[in-house]
Each structure stands twice: as C-alpha cells, then as structure tokens.
Amino acid sequence: MSLVGKFASVGSATMASRVLGFVREALIAALLAAGPVADAFYAAFRFPNLFRRLLGEGAFNSAFIPLFAKELEGGGQAAAEVFARQVLSVLLVILIALSALAMIFMPFLVGTVIAPKFADTPDKFDLTVLLTRVMFPYLAAMSLVAMLSGVLNSYRRYFLAALAPTLLNIVLVLVLLVALYNDFAPDTVGIALAAGVTISGLLQFALLYAAVRRTGFGLQIARPRLSKPVRRLLWLALPAAITGGITQLNLLVGQVIASGQDGAISVLNYADRIEQLPLGVIGIAVGVVLLPELSRALKAQDIKEAIYLQNRSLEFGLALTVPAAVALIVIPAELVALLFERGAFGRETTLLTASVLAGFAAGLPAFVLNKIFTPAYYARENMRTPMVFAGANAAVNIAGSLILFPQIGVLGIAIATSLAGWVNALLLAGALFRYNTFRPSALTGRRILLIIVGSAMMGGLLFVLSGWIGPVLLDGNILVRIGLMALVIAVAGGFYLSFAILTGVFELSQLRKLMRRGRKTSSADSDEPANPAKEE
Template sequence: MNDKTDPIEPAAPISAANATMEPVVQPPAASTTVKGGGVMRSSAIFSGMTLLSRLAGFARDVVISAALGASAGPAADAYNTALNFPNLFRRIFAEGAFAAAFVPAYAKTLKTEGEAAADQVATDALAAVAAVTVVLTILAQLTMPWLMTVINIGFLDDPARFKLAVVLTQITMPYLPCMAIASLLSGVLNARGRFIVSGAYPILLNLIMLAAVVPAQGGQVGAAYAASWGVAVAGVAQAGLCWWAARKAGANIRLSMPRLTPAVKAIIITAVPAAIGNSATQINVFISGNLSSFVAGGRTWLATADRLYQLPLGLVGVAIGIALLPRLSAAVASEDRGQQQASMDEATVLSMALTLPATGALMAMPYFLIDALFTRGAFLQVDAVNTAQALFQFGWGVPAFVLIRILAPAFFARGDTRSPMAFALVSVAVNAALAIALFHLGMGVSGIAAAVSAAAWTNALLLGATLWRRGHYRPSASAMSRLLRIGVASLGLAVVVGAASWARPLLQAPVQTVMEALGSGHGAKEIALLLVVAAGGLTYVLLAFLTRAITVAEVKGMIRRAR
C-alpha cells in the first residue's frame, strides 16, 4: 500500500489505497560520481526533498478530501480508483523491477565504459519502457469499461460511481508513460550524483493538482474531473523537468525507436524476478480494491489513512534505503565486512529512531489525527471514524514497511533478487488470505489494513531471518541496546499523546475559547493537534536523551557531517 505518496513500494505489500501518485526516488548504484558521507548525510538530501513533497501533498489531500468527501457521493471513490489503476503498472515499469534493474546497469556502464556508452544504454532503455507503457495505456483506455467490472465489482451496484470511475481512469492513464520516463531519468541523475531534481520533481504533481482543484466548479464531480486532469498534466511536467535536468547534468539521452539491444535484454532478464514479485503484490491491490468497493467510501477511507502512514515510510524508509544501497554495494564488492555491519547497524538504528515514535502516534491518537486534519467540507465524521480505524491497523505495520526498505538492499547489493521476490510472494499469500477473512469476519475496511500490516511483518521477518542465517547481517549488541532504548522513548511518546487524545475535549475547550475571542470559530482542533504533537515530540526527545538512545555527541556529529 502506497500517497502516500503520496508512496508503497515494490518490496512491501500494498493495498488499494496506495494511489497517491507520489513517485519514489530511484536508488543510485555505487559509482564514482556518488559522493560519500555516510547513510545519514545522503539520506538527508532525499528526506528534505521528500518532506517538501509530502507537505505539498498533504495540502493537496486536505483540499481534495474537503471537496470530494468520502462516503457522500460517487466522486471520491471514483477519483481514488483513477489514481490507483495507473499506479499498478507504475510500480513495475516506473518504480519497480525495470527501474531497479536499469539504475545499476547504467551506473556500472558509466563507471567502466564512460558516459557515451552509459547514455546509449539509457537511450535504448528509455525507448523500450516508453513503448511498452504507451501501448499499455492505449489498451487500458480502450478496454476500461470491461476492466472496471473486474477491478471494482462493488461499483456495479452503483452505475454513477462505475461510469465516473471509468472516465476518470481514462483521463489519468497517460500518467503511466510520463512517470516511467521521469523515473528512468531520475535514475540517471542519481547515478551521476545529482539528487535535488530527482527528489523534488514529485512536488510538481501536488502543486499542479492543487492549482486544478481549488478553482474547480461543479461540486464533487467537477473537483474529481479537475484533479484527474491535473494528474495527466503533472505527468508531462514531471517528465519534462527530469529530461531537462538529465541533459543539464551532461547526459546525452536521445529519443529513438525501441531496440532489443544486449544491454536492454540484460536489464529485462535482471528485472524478471522482481517483476514477478511486484506483479504478485498487485494481487493484493486487486483483492483489497474489490473488497473495499463494496463499501461506499471504502476506497477513500483506505487512501486517506494511507497518506498518513506513508509519511514515515517516504521520509525515512525510502531515503535511508536509497542512501544505504550504494554504500553497502561498495562494501560488499570490497569484502569489507566491518563496513557492511556498520552501514546496516546505522541504517537500522536511524530508521527505527525516526519510525517508532511515528508508530506510537499513529496508534495512540488515530481519530484525533484524522478528525483534525481531514474532517471538513464533504469529509464527514463517519468518514473520520472509519479512516481512523484503518489508520490504527496500518500503524503497527509501519516499522515493518521501513525495515523492508532497509533489509532488502542487503540482498540487492549481493545481486540476489530472487530471495526478496520469494518473500514478497509469501507475503502476498498472507495478505490475500487475511484480507478476505478479516473483511468477512466483520472488520470491514480496517481488516484490509490489518492484513497489509501483517503481510509486511511477514516479509520483514523473512528478510531479517535469512540475512541472519546466511551471516550477512546480525544486529550488533550496541545496535540492539539502542533499539531497546528507542522503544522505551517511543512508548513514552505514545502514552502522552494517547492520554491527550483521551482528554481531547478538555484540551480543545480553552483553545476554542481563545479562537472565539479572536473572532474565529475555526482552527481550534488543528491548533490543539499541533500542541499535542509538540508535547509528544518533546517527550520523545527528552526520553531519548535520558535513556541515551541519542547522545549530544551524535547530534554534533550529524550536524558536522551535514555541513
């Protein structure tokens, strides 16, 4: 499941909610152009760009949720379907198997054969992926009425929702080839050590969609049309920006007819195992989408919850995973086991230091978060309640989603794509079985979210156990001790924000009084949420220092390396 961006990712189980169109920056393979500085410093670049994108995405989501609602009308579910369908293929062609196979091939050619040879590989790969995704887009648009009867069985009982979903999905499908092109060019930039544009281009989607929705006329349906057209326009803009940046970085990539060159064949062969794994995860999307389509607003509840739990995944898991792969690949190539251990320990501890407190907040105050952020306009209280239930279930899966991003590079750095593929298939089976069972046992949409989290933990545990068994990675005693202390600090945060959520009426009343005295009857719940989040964050920081999960020396070191 993957916002938010709004972004779920190839190695993790995903749900029908994962339709935020938030692209994932492609990892750079080890090359001479990628500068050193450790996992922390490299991740900061990605996290900074991702944070800007997520903030813009959050503003977009708040506006769109207020305009479309969730269960009150067909627009929201149709819109989320329109985002989700091209997302299925994007995970394979734009940010999945093909891109993951292309980036190391390009970086290796760049290092061993020079720029001209590498750019020819990129030119041929670009032609191939563009041709395939354009054909897929045309076929999908022509057959969309029939496809919709398969991917959203529940919509058949609501002709208005069905028809709107068909038309909106036809509008958004051209985003697929645009994003495939942008993602490949982003990989070129990363291999050349240029991270700013590749991390920032997702922001264009959010800004363009906001510009399309804010002035939209025609109520909920009009806003849904505007948002969908915004997606199509944003795809062209993102591809254009990445093309310009790649050319400016010195990459001589050209437009050409597709050719099945030896380099393209090698990329395809390398991509096949991951493609199978990625395609298998789409079974989860199919099942989750069909189950949620039977509940009015179900798709939208999942999508809204997804946007919040994807935030730590996008800011932490993706960024650290991207920074880890080139450093770990170099350590494996040089057989430097000390560096391998240090890289994995640093990535694991850092990721959990940023993820576990987020998990505590998502599980301790899910309704407070959703109600304060999204309940306005056409997004009703009943929508907030159901979304909060899904968010709670996603919350306990967040550490697993991030760990997958940290553990999978340990396989990729050794050229092993088969093991992660096999584990992804196992997690798919877990997800599918649990989603169907929990949905029909009365949990409804929140049962789908619980199944996604359970499948993610299955995947993460299989990855971790295999690395342990093979002797490739076992957390050091120091790392385990730090993780325990981080857990204690995160638990303290959860207790504080959970108590504040329980006492919310008492906390919000004085804020409301102040706002009314200032002449505004709005904003009290948002300000109360900010105060509670600040209190929870302060509690975590204090406990982290008291338990020595974080030390002053380490903070100084981080600042020094960042400079």
C-alpha cells in the first residue's frame, strides 16, 4: 500500500471517530451547554486524558515502536513477544500504583492541578472530584491500548488501532441519548458520562487485545522485571512522554487559567472538538504511520526512503491542513452555530466559541507539522531534543495565557496555544535542517508555496460566499443551513482541489490509486498475519 494510502486508512478510521465526536459534543451542548456540570465533566476528563498522552500514547508510540521494531527485526517474533511481555508487566505495576494514589489524593489534585478555582464553588468542586474518580480507570485501560496499538502498527495493521477510539464516542452518544430520553438531571448526566468513559476504555482494550491475538502474537503477563530492553524503554519513554503530551499539557494549563471564568472551560472544549477533526484525520494519521515506516527505513539504513517519507508526509499534511485552517478562520461562527447552537447553547456562546476556534485554527498547521517532524527524532531514538523544545513550547504557552487571558479572556488562551505550537514546529524544523537530518526537496518547497497560495485564494472565495449567505447560515432553517453549508464547502473545496491538481500539488495518478484502493481490501488490515519485514 502506498504511503498516502496508509494515511487514508488511518485518516478514515479517525474521521469516523471525529464525526461521532461531533454528535457527542452536540448532545452535551444541548443538555449541559456551558454550565457547571459541563465544566466539571470536561475538567475531570482532561486529567486522565493528559496522563493517557503522557504515559500511554506519547511514551509508547514514541519509544515502544522503535525498540519493538528492533527486537522484531533482530530476534524475530519470539524476541518481540518476550520484550512486549516484559513491558506489559512493568506497565501494569506502574498503572495500578498510579491509579491507587490518584484515587486517594483526588481532592488535592483537583484543588491544585485540575481546576483550582473550582474551590470557590463547592458543588462544582465536589462533582469534579467524583467524576475524575469514576473515569480515572480509563487511564489504565488506554495506556494498555496504546501498547497494543504499537504492536499492531509495527505489523502494519493501522486501521483497527485507529478505529478503536470510535468506541468512546459510541458509548457516550448512547449514554447521552438515554439521558435525553429519560430527562436526566444535569448531575446525573455528568456521572453517567464519566461511567461511559471508563466502560469505553475497557471495550477498546478488549478489541485490540483480540486483534493482537489474531496476528498470532502471544501476549501474556509475566513477573515484572527491569530487563535491559525495558530499562531502555523507560529511559526513552520519560522525555517522549513529556513531549508527546505537550498539547494536552498546554490545554490543561489553559483549563487551570480559564477555571476562574464560568463557562470558559466548556467553550475551550467545544472549539477544540471542531479543531480536532482536521488535526485528528490529518495529523494523527501522519504521525501514526510515519514513525514505524521511518523507523524501518532507518534500521535498514535506507536514507533515500527516509527522505522520501518525510517529504511526502510534509506535502500531504500541509496540503490538507492549511486550507482547513483558513476555512476555520474565515467561517467559524457559521460552523459553530450549525454544529452546536440549539437547546441551552445560545448565540452568545456561539460567538465566543467561534472566536476561540479561530484562535486555535491559526496554529493548526503548526500542530500537524509537529506530528510530522517529531518522528524524525524518535525513529533515531533521539528523545531529548523534542523534550527541550517542548519545554520552550510550554513556557510560551503559559506566559502567553497569563498575559492574554486578563486582556481578552478565553480567546487569549487559544492564541497562546497556537503561538506555542508554531514555536515548537520552528524549533523542530530548524534543528533537522541544521544537522542535515532532513531538508525539503525543491519539489516539496514548490508545492508548499502553491498550497499557501491556493488556500489564500480559497479563503477569499469563502469570505465572499459567507458575505452573501452568512445570515442564512446563522439563522435559517436547520435543513437549509445544512444544505447551504455543504454547498459552500463543496464549492470552496472544489476550487482548491482544482487549483492543486492544475498546479501539480496533487498528482492525478495518486488520487486514482487512492480511489481504487477504497474498493479493495488492504492486506495490511486483513486477518492474515503480516510479515513486518516485508514492504507491501
């Protein structure tokens, strides 16, 4: 399967999760709007999500995959099974200890880390403590899911690992529909959502455990032992966890600062949900595929292939992200109104959420660039450099949020997050260029310039269209608004795609292959065991 085909495989699975995520957020907005229960739920959910990124996805997708690939290619499947078994056993001990401590000290954590300013509202504070305790086992389940995903990705089984997060949104949508039908009180809705989060984590673990077993890979619990490969993993995982979780850390910092303003946390989450659609479909797809592919190329000392992978990833990521960012900046209010404005979610909340969305969108290309540049370090087992740059990212974000929030409110947090993302991306790119690890080819540079020009022209078209039919998009009948929004997106997207094809940003041959691929079953996601050492 081609590199773009692999991106599309992961992206399509992530798209399904993100679409269901919109349904989930729309239901939460209708039931809870930006009220105290929504604030409590999002604040509580942010904490296990943060540690999931720090201990799970960030550490294992960055440190586990290169080491697992080395064991797989050096000692075969038997050596890889021993390594994975040792890692699983040590990980379980860490997760059990962490979960026990968190449960005991949760009031302290909420009062100092999660949402310290909730202490001024005792009911909201107590509810946040309860919800965090209910959903904290999700952390343990998802950290194990991250490890299982790493095994599947190393076998080039990308699709199912990317599809698993859909279970979270399926469970929560079902919970919300039951709550809506039975007219649950807001507090009851919050508790039911927290329980649904934990249940979804267990379901994801069961799904991926079964998928790993179907590959013929034997994964069992053994006596925890800090073997040399495990110690190497832990040594690499610490800086990788810090770096991989920097986006979540920045959002947590913003949450702490925003907790002093009623509804601000909910607004940040509603805006972030929209931004996560292009970020998830594009950025996560590139990051998930690029690390194992790049690791294999470097292990084989195939520098030409490594450079090719990085160039194509850069082109693919920016070709889709830049126009998406422009669209979110030009028509944020129309999008927020269509997706969320109903029930308790009013026009005032729409306009505030739209401004925050535009602030986040300004940094969207940078967030995707971070997903593209970081694997170049991780594949070489260089975890320290991204960690140092992540520290600069956090410093810019915290300073920017503290300066801007008192001046322009919650919008300042979004702007600070975007600025920090650009600082991180420029530092990563600059170091790669300086050490001659990666330099974009002349063709890639030309295509990036054309992407920017085409996106700017598309933005101008969107601006004109929104001027003509913007009032209808905000206040018209819901079916009319859906139809008009689909038309606006089709016209703007068609214009950009035509420009990209005519100027050579997209190759028609690749697009045709991608369309044909959608009608076929990929060997990478079939039920037959794959040979991880063989290119498809």
